[in-house]
Amino acid sequence: MSSGGGGGGDGFALDTGGGDAAEVDADTAGCVAVCAADATRCDGDGVSTCVVDAATGCLVWGGPVACAGGLSCSNGVCSAVCSDECLPAGTALCEGQAAKRCGQYDSDSCLDWSALEPCRANELCINGACVVQCQDECGPVGVVGCDGDGTRSCGQFDSDSCLDWSVTTACSPGESCSNGSCSAGCDDECLPSGTRLCEAGGVKTCGQYDSDVCLDWSAVVSCGAQSCVNGECVGSTCQDSCPGAGQKRCDAGGRVQTCQLGADSCLAWTAGVACPGANESCVDGVCTQGCPVECGAVGDQVCSGANGYRVCGVDPASGCDTESSFISCQPHNSCSGGDCGGACVVPEILFVVDRSSSMLGSVWDYTRSRLLAAAEAVEGEVKIGARVFPAGGSGCDPGAIVGLALDNASGLEGALLAPSDASSTPLAAALTGLTPSFGDPNQGEHVVLITDGSETCGTTASVLDQVQLLANRGTTVHAIGVGSGFDSELLDDIAAIGGGGSYAASSSTALRDVLKELIADVTSCPSVAYGWGTCGSGGSCQAVGCSSGYHACAQQCRSNTDATACGATCKVCPGATHGAAVCDSGACAIACDVGYVLINGACTACYPATHAGDLVINEFMADPGLVDYNGNGTSEPSADEWIELVNRSGHTVFMQGVRVMTGPPGATAEQHAFGGLCIPAGHAIVLFGDAATTLTGSGVTYLRGDGSLSLNNNGDRIELIGADGTLFDGHTYTTSAAEKSWTRAPDGTGAFVRHDNAPGGSGWDSMGACIGGGAFPGCLAP
Structure with missing residues (x-):
């Protein structure tokens, strides 16, 4: 396949000779003229040009340059219309000492010359075929020689044109052959023994x-x-180093090499010939129009500018590499090794959600509810936007975009309308035109496609092209398949090109988990149990959107009852001996072990009184007059009656089941039964007849009674009886004076006297205190 003087003949005449004589190019003395300078020929679907080999200075055929735009090579020129280079098919010709055949060797329908097949050193090209050339075995014709004990002569004894030895004729018995003759005696044919000579391409x-x-x-x-x-x-025995004459490959430097016979008759790769075009590169042994080199491998990122990076992408239209514009790192992050690192990321997430008719039902219900729950949980921490497709009545209309904002749960809710009547799924259109929503490129841009189907308005390739365009600017694209009809292979391809994740979420729980995992991933924060992990304004991960019964503490959601992270301040509650720290309604507290009660911040042993005198009646007011003793703002005779009890047991007493009895002697009735109350040793209880009280004091507990103590002004009996019937104390009085109490003097052990007559007394009563006004248990004798 040659034109412009690069080969042998016009391709229509058979070679009738026994091989063309080699010619020497006038401009390159000492070189075999393989071709004429600037001649062209077809090589498959490419054009080869005759160029000077940089290594040898000789003219050689350069690497083929592929025809572009659907053209094919015909007669050394790329053309849309072909013409036969030779006729008929099967014709063979010699070009120098190489053969070529007429046939179909490219993508057009016309006949072409094959690549040249060089003949080996012991072959000649004759009538388009490489034929092994014979060598004379002897000479000249008629020479007679010995062969063992016989003679033979040199002549033409077979079908080739070379001289051969005849069949050996044995000498008569008793004779041997010497110098070509049989005789009884002999003469040496050669001297000395071991001498070696060349003859007929061999050694004797x-x-x-x-x-x-x-x-x-x-x-x-x-x-x-x-x-x-x-x-x-002499000469080395060589081995072929390439698979077949005329085959081509690219060397390490991107140059075209051709498999040819060398001087040693073995096949070897020629020196590489550079592709002639500035943007051409060698691909599978063919020079192909290439792309300008803008960046490294697709997906590579390189730090750039003050604090950011650029990403290497690919232009879907041309297939050429393209470098993105500057992508800035977020605050608290710095670019190193092509990545922004050092802190977490506040992401911008644009959800692209399928609302085609196939989404109708439970799939739409859980998709909508989980998206809204996620948006509400991370509101104020993650920028969220949305496009819900298809829009309106047109099945292939991608719909409007709800812009990105930090507080956008309501915007997302407004966009998530009920599924459309249209069954179309315009994935490619829905992924088109999203970049203006993000503004200037930054490291936190993400698109999340959610669908239950596959592209129906365009091609799969168009979907992937849009994903590639997003990836080219540094936007990460994720894909979530919901329901059961989604195209998992397409979603995997989207994630692979977009640099994101591919997820399947066939249930509400699965989608919740996917969204939590995705948000944790795009924020570079760990996933949070019972909540969501996001990036705070200070560049630190934090927990938000905690479930009911939990509250946020740094990067975790902690139980509201967790004593190691109590309340809004996440305080560690202190424990106590014989008790455990608890968190109650956001405040620290102590839960004492069974048999212990919290008194003054300590868990104190508390068990029932068992002996008479463990609890004593110390003071009482039968006639309160007009005094508001319980401090509720109203003077009421029955409500303001009171009895003061003192714990004389020496240990904290559990008051459960202890009863206060009043009434005529021998006929007392229960007026109050104590609940699970513990009274420390030496402390007092003041029990009122009725009405709530807010009184407090040191060493004393003020309690509201069950309605009335029924203390008659004219005399009665008061008794303290344990749950088991033990009479701890009892006292009978006969009279009372208004606003004057009866008290033991001294406190806890003495006989009852009217308070105004008590030694060391001060005033008419000392309710909740010692006679002299001091606090219990300071006035009690050991």
């Missing part, structure tokens, strides 16, 4: 090879592909 050796005693020449041993010099076969 002087020695004893027949039955006489004289030296003879051996039969010639061929040197094969080697040459005979001074009786020795």
